[in-house]
Amino acid sequence: MKTRTAGLICIAALAGSSADSALAQSYPAKAVRIVVAQAPGAQSDLFTRLLGQKLGESLGQPVISDPRPGAGGAIGAEVAARAAPDGYTLLMGTNSTHGSNPALYARLPYDPIRDFAPITLTVGTPYGLVVHPSVPVGTLKQLIAFAKAKPGQLNYASAGNGSTHHLCGELLKSMAGIDIVHVPYKGGPPANAAVLGGEMSMQFASVASLHTHIKSGKLKALGVTTSVRSSLLPEVPTVSEAGLTGFEMMSWFGLLAPAATPRAIINRLNAETIKALSTPEMKAAIAAQGSEVMSGSPEQFADYIKAEIARIGKIAKAAGIRAE
Numbered sequence: 627m628k629t630r631t632a633g634l635i636c637i638a639a640l641a642g643s644s645a646d647s648a649l650a651q652s653y654p655a656k657a658v659r660i661v662v663a664q665a666p667g668a669q670s671d672l673f674t675r676l677l678g679q680k681l682g683e684s685l686g687q688p689v690i691s692d693p694r695p696g697a698g699g700a701i702g703a704e705v706a707a708r709a710a711p712d713g714y715t716l717l718m719g720t721n722s723t724h725g726s727n728p729a730l731y732a733r734l735p736y737d738p739i740r741d742f743a744p745i746t747l748t749v750g751t752p753y754g755l756v757v758h759p760s761v762p763v764g765t766l767k768q769l770i771a772f773a774k775a776k777p778g779q780l781n782y783a784s785a786g787n788g789s790t791h792h793l794c795g796e797l798l799k800s801m802a803g804i805d806i807v808h809v810p811y812k813g814g815p816p817a818n819a820a821v822l823g824g825e826m827s828m829q830f831a832s833v834a835s836l837h838t839h840i841k842s843g844k845l846k847a848l849g850v851t852t853s854v855r856s857s858l859l860p861e862v863p864t865v866s867e868a869g870l871t872g873f874e875m876m877s878w879f880g881l882l883a884p885a886a887t888p889r890a891i892i893n894r895l896n897a898e899t900i901k902a903l904s905t906p907e908m909k910a911a912i913a914a915q916g917s918e919v920m921s922g923s924p925e926q927f928a929d930y931i932k933a934e935i936a937r938i939g940k941i942a943k944a945a946g947i948r949a950e
Contacts, residue, residue, distance in 0.1 A: 653713055653891050657688040660716045660881070661709075663702025663723050665695040669834070669915065670879055673749065674718045676911050680902035681895075691718075698788065698949055699723040700734055707741035711884040713891035717742065719882045721790060725934040729942035730788040730949040738935065744927035745881040745895045747920040748903060749912055752852035752876055753794055754836045755865060756845040757828040758821055766848045766868035769828075773804035781807040783817035783826040788949040791817065793938060794830035794851060794875050796945035801870045821845065832877060833858050833916040851875045858916035878920060880927055892924055 660678060664670045671693050678689035694702035703723040709715035717723070724738045736742075755766070761780070763769045773780050784791035787810045795808055809826060811817040818835060820826040822844055830851065837858045839845045849865035850856045853874055865873040881899055883892060900921045902908055912919060942948075 654685055654687045658714050659690045659692045660718050661702045661706040662691050662693045662718050663699035666693045670718055681898055684898050698727055704735040707736040709884050711886040713887055717882045719880045721878050724931045726938045728935050729939040741885050742882040743885050743887045743892055744924045745892055746899050747880040747922055747927050749917040750876045750878040750920045751917040752833050752850040752856050753830045754833045754847050755830055755849045756836055756847050758824050760824055761827050769848055770802045770804055773806055777805035780827045781809050783820045783829040784810050785814040785817050786810050788947055791830045793941055797941050856916045857913050
């Protein structure tokens with residue numbers, strides 16, 4: 627009897643395995659959309675269009691970017707979370723949708739852990755710490771010394787209250803023990819313009835938006851926020867190298883599906899995405915933005931999301947940051 631039962635279990639397992647394999651091979655049978663929780667033309671949208679083109683070639687069906695901006699990414703994330711778990715609606719998650727939002731919003735229309743099945747991280751982009759040329763410093767250590775000598779006299783621009791630029795500034799304040807004044811703007815471009823014009827002393831912003839101004843001497847770069855130097859600014863040290871060991875913050879994108887999406891589809895998308903990211907065209911496009919590939923297994927991405935939510939939550943709580 628035990629032998630027969632074991633045999634039935636084995637047959638059932640083999641049947642399930644065969645069904646999963648068949649599902650992975652037949653998927654997709656129609657177009658796949660990737661919801662982007664930012665506006666059309668944003669970096670995440672442009673990246674998703676490039677990735678979608680490559681995925682479409684290997685999957686044999688169109689893969690379309692569907693921008694759904696608003697509420698710090700919560701609108702797009704909710705759209706994807708409520709979609710059918712069949713692999714035909716995905717989300718290009720970000721360090722906002724699956725990093726800072728749980729700390730910044732008292733209520734979210736989605737749960738970043740329970741409502742999603744991670745597929746893979748895709749890319750990470752560092753932020754640069756820059757100052758206007760009128761600020762009499764050339765290194766991070768000099769900036770810290772200057773700020774300590776003149777508390778409250780330096781100000782830093784951000785893309786808005788609760789933005790990653792803001793979180794970077796608060797992390798700098800806490801780790802360096804300095805008093806600098808946060809001034810939020812309505813987006814990255816006006817914040818950049820304020821620093822370029824000398825209205826603001828400094829800012830954190832993506833290296834892609836800063837590197838031409840740094841090269842031309844309109845801004846002075848003191849550090850980049852990832853653990854490794856940026857390919858766009860190889861001469862600029864990391865903030866950690868420059869004196870604040872352990873300082874790290876980045877913009878990242880990662881592909882997720884609604885919870886309960888079959889594992890066979892998750893595995894297929896994971897493999898195809900990693901393959902697409904390794905093509906020469908994608909590598910060149912990623913490098914041009916100063917970004918790096920960060921792909922891995924679904925389990926690694928799930929662990930990364932949990933760690934990001936916990937880490938950023940501590941920063942936001944310590945600084946009393948809430949979304950407006």
